[in-house]
Amino acid sequence: MQQGSQRKKRVTITDVARHAGVSTAAVSKVMRNAYGVSTAMQEKVREAMAELGYRPHAAARGMRGRTYTIGVLLDNIRNTFFADILDGVRDELHSSEYTVLVGAAGFGADAQSKTVQAMVDRQMDGLILIAPGTSRAEILAMAETTPTVVIGHHDRSDLHDSVVDADGTGAGLVVDHLASLGHRDITLVSAPGTRSSKWTRTPEIVLTNGYTEAMGRHDLGDRTRVCRAAYSEEGGYKAGMTLLTGEDRPTAVMAGADVAALGVWRAAHELGLRVPEDVSIVGYNNTALADLATVQLTSVDQAGHDMGSTAARLLIERVEGRRDHAVQTTMTPRLVVRRSTAAPGA
Amino acid sequence: MQQGSQRKKRVTITDVARHAGVSTAAVSKVMRNAYGVSTAMQEKVREAMAELGYRPHAAARGMRGRTYTIGVLLDNIRNTFFADILDGVRDELHSSEYTVLVGAAGFGADAQSKTVQAMVDRQMDGLILIAPGTSRAEILAMAETTPTVVIGHHDRSDLHDSVVDADGTGAGLVVDHLASLGHRDITLVSAPGTRSSKWTRTPEIVLTNGYTEAMGRHDLGDRTRVCRAAYSEEGGYKAGMTLLTGEDRPTAVMAGADVAALGVWRAAHELGLRVPEDVSIVGYNNTALADLATVQLTSVDQAGHDMGSTAARLLIERVEGRRDHAVQTTMTPRLVVRRSTAAPGA
DNA sequence: GAGGTTTTGTATAACGTTCTCTAAGCCGAA
DNA sequence: TTCGGCTTAGAGAACGTTATACAAAACCTC
Numbered sequence: 090m091q092q093g094s095q096r097k098k099r100v101t102i103t104d105v106a107r108h109a110g111v112s113t114a115a116v117s118k119v120m121r122n123a124y125g126v127s128t129a130m131q132e133k134v135r136e137a138m139a140e141l142g143y144r145p146h147a148a149a150r151g152m153r154g155r156t157y158t159i160g161v162l163l164d165n166i167r168n169t170f171f172a173d174i175l176d177g178v179r180d181e182l183h184s185s186e187y188t189v190l191v192g193a194a195g196f197g198a199d200a201q202s203k204t205v206q207a208m209v210d211r212q213m214d215g216l217i218l219i220a221p222g223t224s225r226a227e228i229l230a231m232a233e234t235t236p237t238v239v240i241g242h243h244d245r246s247d248l249h250d251s252v253v254d255a256d257g258t259g260a261g262l263v264v265d266h267l268a269s270l271g272h273r274d275i276t277l278v279s280a281p282g283t284r285s286s287k288w289t290r291t292p293e294i295v296l297t298n299g300y301t302e303a304m305g306r307h308d309l310g311d312r313t314r315v316c317r318a319a320y321s322e323e324g325g326y327k328a329g330m331t332l333l334t335g336e337d338r339p340t341a342v343m344a345g346a347d348v349a350a351l352g353v354w355r356a357a358h359e360l361g362l363r364v365p366e367d368v369s370i371v372g373y374n375n376t377a378l379a380d381l382a383t384v385q386l387t388s389v390d391q392a393g394h395d396m397g398s399t400a401a402r403l404l405i406e407r408v409e410g411r412r413d414h415a416v417q418t419t420m421t422p423r424l425v426v427r428r429s430t431a432a433p434g435a
Numbered sequence: 436m437q438q439g440s441q442r443k444k445r446v447t448i449t450d451v452a453r454h455a456g457v458s459t460a461a462v463s464k465v466m467r468n469a470y471g472v473s474t475a476m477q478e479k480v481r482e483a484m485a486e487l488g489y490r491p492h493a494a495a496r497g498m499r500g501r502t503y504t505i506g507v508l509l510d511n512i513r514n515t516f517f518a519d520i521l522d523g524v525r526d527e528l529h530s531s532e533y534t535v536l537v538g539a540a541g542f543g544a545d546a547q548s549k550t551v552q553a554m555v556d557r558q559m560d561g562l563i564l565i566a567p568g569t570s571r572a573e574i575l576a577m578a579e580t581t582p583t584v585v586i587g588h589h590d591r592s593d594l595h596d597s598v599v600d601a602d603g604t605g606a607g608l609v610v611d612h613l614a615s616l617g618h619r620d621i622t623l624v625s626a627p628g629t630r631s632s633k634w635t636r637t638p639e640i641v642l643t644n645g646y647t648e649a650m651g652r653h654d655l656g657d658r659t660r661v662c663r664a665a666y667s668e669e670g671g672y673k674a675g676m677t678l679l680t681g682e683d684r685p686t687a688v689m690a691g692a693d694v695a696a697l698g699v700w701r702a703a704h705e706l707g708l709r710v711p712e713d714v715s716i717v718g719y720n721n722t723a724l725a726d727l728a729t730v731q732l733t734s735v736d737q738a739g740h741d742m743g744s745t746a747a748r749l750l751i752e753r754v755e756g757r758r759d760h761a762v763q764t765t766m767t768p769r770l771v772v773r774r775s776t777a778a779p780g781a
Numbered sequence: 782g783a784g785g786t787t788t789t790g791t792a793t794a795a796c797g798t799t800c801t802c803t804a805a806g807c808c809g810a811a
Numbered sequence: 812t813t814c815g816g817c818t819t820a821g822a823g824a825a826c827g828t829t830a831t832a833c834a835a836a837a838c839c840t841c
Contacts, residue, residue, distance in 0.1 A: 099580075101797055112585025112821045117799060125819055148558040149797035160536075166518045167723065175512060175539060183546075188553040190506075191537040192522060200529075207534040211504065211557070212494040233444075254716065322723055323839045335630055351727055358728035377513065381697055382704035383729045424756065457823055458791045463829060471789055495827035498796045782838085788837070798829100806819080 100143045109137035121146065151212035153178070158406065159189050160208035161200065163219045165321060166193045168348050170393050171219060174240065177397020187214070196319060198222040198283060209235055215404040225287040236407035238400045243290035244281035250403045251417040254391045256292050256301030257420035258367035260343075263371050264303035264388060264423055267341045270432045272369065274312050275304065276339040278328045278349055281317040296345050296373075314339065318349055319323060326351020332358050333368065340368060347372035347379050347388055354386075354429075367432035375425050385428040392420050438687040446489045446765040454481035466491060503536050505750065506554035507567040508547065512539045512668060513684050514694050516566060518722035520586065523743020524563060531751070535559070540749035542665060544629060555581055561750040571633040582753035584746045589636035596749045597763040600737045602638050603645030605768035606689075608735060609717050610649035612770055613687045618715065618780045620658055621650065622685040624674045624695055627663040642691050642719075660685065663694055671698020679706050681716065686714060686779040693718035693725050693734055700732075700775075711777035721771050738766050 106113040111134065118126050119134040137143075147156050159177060163171045175191065182189055190213075192204040202223045208216055209231060220241030221228060231237060234247040240252045261278070267275050277300045280293040297315055305315045318328035324342055332339060333356055344350035350372035354364055360370050372379050375390035399418050404411045452459040457480065464472050465480040483489075493502050507524060509517045521537065528535055536559075538550040548569045554562055555577060567574060568585030577583060578594040587599045606623070613621050623646045626639040643661055650659045664674035671690055678685060679702055683703035690696035700710055708714050718725050721736035745764050752758045 099797090103797075113798080114800080114821055114823090115819090118820090121799080123800085127819060143539075144552065144556055146498075146558070146797055147553070147556040148494050148502065149826095150799080151494025152498060152797080152828090153799040154826090156557070158553075158732075166512060166521060166537075167515055169513055172512045179539070179541070188550065189538075190510075190553075191539060192535075193525070193537060204534065206490065207493070207504075207536075210490055210493040211502070211534075212492070227526070234460075321830080322727075351729075355728035357798095364729075374713035381668075381730070383710075393589070445827090449827075458829080460791055460793090460830085461789090464790090467829080469830085473789065476790080493828055495796095496829080498798090498827080499829045500796090501829095782841100786837100786839070789835085789838090791834080792832090793819105795829085796827105796832085801822105801824090803822080804820085809815095810819080811814080 100141045103144050105137050156212045160212045160213040161191045161217045168349045169376040174394035177394040178401045179290045181398040181401035188340025215408045222283040238404045241292045247415045251283040252400045254420045256295040259389045260296045260299030262424040263343045268307040272341040274339040275341045276314045278316050278344040320346035322352040325349030329353035329356025343371040347376045369430040387430040390423045446487045451483050453488050455479045468587040471710040502558045504559045507537045507563045519739025520743035523740040524747040561754045567601045568629045584750045587638045587750035591759050595767045598746045600766045602641040605633040605735045606642045606645030607649040610691045614653045615637040618687040620685040622660045626689040666692040667696040671695030675699035675702025689717040693720050693722045703732050715776040733776040736769045
């Protein structure tokens, strides 16, 4: 199996112990700075470790507990909102001894499930799942074994912590903004429910509820219209094509993700519709994309970085056993108005 | 450490063996479909595994060789070119038993080095490193132990495989295009060399050489001008500000990455310069970003997806010992002209 | 049916850690 | 001195897998 050229043994704890003239148990203790080591011992061992360039073997550690690894699951690496979250996680964990590894599984529930399983098999210490499409039951079963933070879904559970955005409020902000500009035909483009996954309060559901509620508040209940689309450029494009070529074309479209909003924009563009003159478009997440010079998309800021760092903090508390009851943190969204929205027919 | 609620034991190979009434060795053989198992045994064991919902413990496997994990290192998750590469890797490995885990380390050489180390510590079977900023020596040392594919850097080595784009040619395509439009003051925005890393042929170096050579070919050798900037929106913005506010402002700017090109664009925008009328902008990588309706950035396509799948294929060949000499694959770039380039002063 | 070969299943020793126990050493108090 | 208590170091048993070595059984061939 192993090629001849690829030999070269790893330095193990045994090597360190021998080199320092102590037992492996002692070395282990020093590493974990456990109770019962003299300063002399400390120094001797640390010196030996440095000299030999020793690095603990994570797989071996995994057999006896910790691996000092945190897994982050996300569906689509192209949604830059996730990059914001990830930055938050990374910044929070930067100075710790934990390593963050990302599983980018794609949209399929089965692929995501496989990836989460893989993380558990690799004995990761904790998991951060960003709006998983996997069935709720599976996540709960997982969470029973491995500390878990779920980002996005509003369903609470005693088994895992949650970090969510007040998506209902966010939707309200958008509708308020559009209505105040004079829009009445406001359509929502939101992710398709992952059927049978048993999450009852996914971000898209909460968003949709918020939208419906706000439309009612503005006496636009009868104009309520929701179109389902994957949160990707392509998904938004398809939805845009459907919406903007049909009859009673909406004067404003709000999407549940910036990427999707840009897809709608492309559709509008191809159909010869000007933004915002002919149709206003609003995104969600306020990713860097929305702020590009040529884009300038009105969007809702969710403080992705904060969500990430909060999730990481909560997770570590759990991993290290400093807290044993579940917690849900809610972030407050904020509307960022740019040039993709204006009064209808302006 | 472990909370009371988080008990629940894993199903192990021993459980399966007992349940099927055979030895653990037999179960292990069935899993690896090794030589010396009757079909009767096969069935018995597989049935037991299914009934118990057994999943092999990757950490334990790691202690004795394979972990069936492939690590991918990248600096900036926001560069969507990397998403293309990653998709390629994922598609290639999708049907195999390998899991892909991503380390997003950021630009710092030390953070990247830490991440690569972590991957090796976790006993990953193989590594795909996308334009690592880590020192060459370190990568080579690593590659001696773990099969490795380097994407981006043109430096060859017997120790690892390489997948590169003919960046020199790509730069030539851009200069040719711009020169044919009548541009003479063409400035290149390229990544800062990671000093002391000892890579002598990084993508940016090769790109710069190609640019210089092409400028010479068009008798524009004296107009050659290179500006260093990180391949991020922010990096491009800063470079754009410097270039476009200075004297003898270039009529065309080509950047080594689409994200950076968009940063330049933002600078132009803020300075009241129209693209392409006042300044032409060209990106590199032809990411989805470049094709956005409101962007339409001329760029160079590098077939990121192919690079990813090729890298994955090469890596698996090595991991499974089917090849023992290093290989370098070069992709051919292709110019995609969009609306961000035009004749100067048009 | 004896001798040989092939097939099939098991026992068991790793792999590199962690962690519980126990032993040894030292101190001060009785 | 002896005893109890405390600190420090080490022995050794896990953890879940793989792979080697070997025994047992089955199949040949003459």
